[in-house]
Amino acid sequence: MREYAFELALCGELESEERLLARQLGAHVQGRRIVDVVTVEPGPAFERRASITDGTIPPVAIEAPVGPGSARRIKEVFPNRRPEERQRIVERAVKADFFERERCDGDPAVRQVCRYPDAWFDRLVGIENKPDLDRPGDLQAQLRTDVSLGIFDEVVLATASHVTGAHRNRIPEEVGIWQFDSRTGDREVLREPEPLDPATAGVEILDRQPGRSDIAIVTADQKRRVRRRIAERAYGKGWRTFELPACGQCAPEGGPDVAVPYCQWAGRIVDPASECGTDCAGHEPADPPEIDHVARRAERSAWRRDPEGQRRRQAGLDHFG
Ligand code: SF4
Structure with missing residues (x-):
């Protein structure tokens, strides 16, 4: 629970008109890695993206072989999907104002409403929260995976702990370190992150056992698609993923x-x-x-x-x- 409170306070502090923030997003290709907080910085085509929908555009619709020029039959666009899956994807993409329905010789078809603006986001930063470094859990392995995979432009560890030399030595040197006080909102940068390279292939660590690791090579194209998935999810989801309870004891803070x-x-x-x-x-x-x-x-x-x-x-x- 301490980590949850720390995370919400950090999000409240980092929120700004210059970025988007979201919590608990998948940042993996074959493995399973949920990153605590992601920040997304707008790119040159941000306004075009923002003009389409305030929700998430389904990545599977973005990647589908259909453009804005002419409509294509749904069964040709998603040949390997079951009919109900196709319908689900199309419904979500229509709801997001990204697809529109048409007919091709009587068959249901879709067309993109507009071309997807790939350059709508720029830098992605992944932030791992670990208020108490003396209870690190899988922290080291998680950060090593983030660095070797290189989906983010930068990775940062945020903590409330006093950071000792021993802690620093266990944290990959590419990872930045912030000390954050969730009660006062004070944030001190103890170490700047080193830039990673999302445009090149990476290595995803899938499993680590004593003496061996299972890894997968991830191409630059796979990383590009995961980055887009993260940015889209962040755009639709945000960080306020909680409802304030209908209870007289709730006194919203901050x-x-x-x-x-x-x-x-x-x-x-x-x-x-x-x-x-x-x-x-x-x-x-x-x-x-x-x-x-x-x-x-x-x-x-x-x-x-x-x-x-x-x-x-x-x-x-x-x-x-
Ligand atoms: S007292 Fe109310 S606000 Fe507090 S935990 Fe219970 S239901 Fe939630």
């Missing part, structure tokens, strides 16, 4: 901009999804605190809420053309 779920009864930040509800011993029925997390996200980050959408925009241009 002001309305951050508003993390502090519980007066428990005396700490709680995880509403797993801890709150009528069966909690301290629960007091009440309306949830009136805080609009979506509005805060729009104000405080690069994310754009409820864009016009390229389809509506183009329909409008046709109308006036």
